[in-house]
Amino acid sequence: MRDFSTDHSALxxxxxxxxxxxxxxxxxxxxxxxxxxxxxRGYGGIVFWRxxxxxPIRLGNAVRAAGMKVAGLCRSPFLTGSLAHTSxxxxxxxxxxxxxxxxxxxxxxxxxxxxxxxxxxKGVLQSQKILTxxxxxxxxxxxxxxxxxxxxxxxxxxxxxRTCLMTVADALNVCxxxxxxxxxxxxxxYHVWWDTxxxxxLAQRAKSRIFGFHLCDWLEDTSDILLDRGMMGDGVADLRxxxxxxxxxxYHGMCEVEIFSAKNWWQRDPQGVLDVxxxxxxxxx
Ligand code: ZN
Numbered sequence: 001m002r003d004f005s006t007d008h009s010a011l012x013x014x015x016x017x018x019x020x021x022x023x024x025x026x027x028x029x030x031x032x033x034x035x036x037x038x039x040x041r042g043y044g045g046i047v048f049w050r051x052x053x054x055x056p057i058r059l060g061n062a063v064r065a066a067g068m069k070v071a072g073l074c075r076s077p078f079l080t081g082s083l084a085h086t087s088x089x090x091x092x093x094x095x096x097x098x099x100x101x102x103x104x105x106x107x108x109x110x111x112x113x114x115x116x117x118x119x120x121x122k123g124v125l126q127s128q129k130i131l132t133x134x135x136x137x138x139x140x141x142x143x144x145x146x147x148x149x150x151x152x153x154x155x156x157x158x159x160x161x162r163t164c165l166m167t168v169a170d171a172l173n174v175c176x177x178x179x180x181x182x183x184x185x186x187x188x189x190y191h192v193w194w195d196t197x198x199x200x201x202l203a204q205r206a207k208s209r210i211f212g213f214h215l216c217d218w219l220e221d222t223s224d225i226l227l228d229r230g231m232m233g234d235g236v237a238d239l240r241x242x243x244x245x246x247x248x249x250x251y252h253g254m255c256e257v258e259i260f261s262a263k264n265w266w267q268r269d270p271q272g273v274l275d276v277x278x279x280x281x282x283x284x285x
C-alpha cells in the first residue's frame with residue numbers, strides 16, 4: 001500500500017468538493033483559480049464537472065502546464081431512469097458529448113452515474129440490461145478517444161432515481177457482459193464503505209478494471225444523503241482498509257476527494273478547505 005503520510009502527489013480534487021457540481025453553491029471559483037490553488041499545494045490532479053468546462057482543450061492544457069493531470073470528468077448523463085433524457089437518441093448524443101469533452105480535456109476517465117430504474121419497470125435488473133446495452137454501444141467510441149468509462153455504483157439509498165448499480169459487484173457484472181478493456185468501475189468510499197463483501201469482490205473480480213477511487217467519509221449522523229458527506233477522518237468509513245482493497249486489486253491511480261457538503265465545507269473559504277484536505281489525506285487516508 002502506498003504511503004501518503006509524506007507524499008500527496010496522488011491526491012486529486014474533485015471540484016464538487018468546492019460546490020461546483022450544483023448551481024448556487026460554493027465560493028464560485030473559476031476553474032483557473034482551482035488550478036492555481038491546487039498546484040500551489042502540490043495536488044496531483046483535478047476532476048472537473050461538465051457544467052463548469054467551457055473550453056476543454058484550453059482547460060486541460062492549463063492543468064498540465066501547472067504540473068497536474070486532469071484525473072477525470074464528472075460525469076455521463078443518466079443513462080436510465082426517470083432523470084434521463086426522454087429518448088434513446090438524446091441519451092446517446094449527450095453520452096457521446098460527455099466522452100468528447102473527456103477526450104478534449106485528456107481526462108482519461110469519464111465517470112458514469114447510471115440513473116435509476118426505467119419508468120414503468122420495477123427493481124433494477126431490466127434497467128441494468130438497458131444500461132449495459134447503452135454503455136456497450138459507446139465503448140468503442142470512447143476507446144478511440146482514449147477515454148475509460150468508469151461505472152460508479154451508488155449507495156442503495158440512491159436507487160430510486162440515480163442508480164441501478166448498488167454495489168461494485170453489480171458494476172462488475174455489467175463490465176463482464178460488455179467485456180471491453182476501457183469499461184471498468186469507480187470505487188467511491190461514500191457508496192461502498194458498508195459493503196462487507198467488497199474486499200473479496202475486488203480481490204476476485206476487479207483485475208485491472210478499477211478506474212477511480214473517490215474519497216470522503218460517511219458521517220455518523222448524516223443529515224442529507226446527497227449533500228452532507230464528511231471530510232476524511234470525520235466519519236465511520238475505514239478509509240485505509242478501503243484503499244488497501246483497491247490497491248491490492250491493482251489500482252495505483254489518483255485518489256479523488258469528492259465531498260458534497262452544502263452546510264459545512266461549501267460554506268468555507270476554499271483555500272482553507274484545500275489545506276484541510278491535504279492534511280487529512282496524509283493523516284487519514
Ligand atoms: Zn464518486
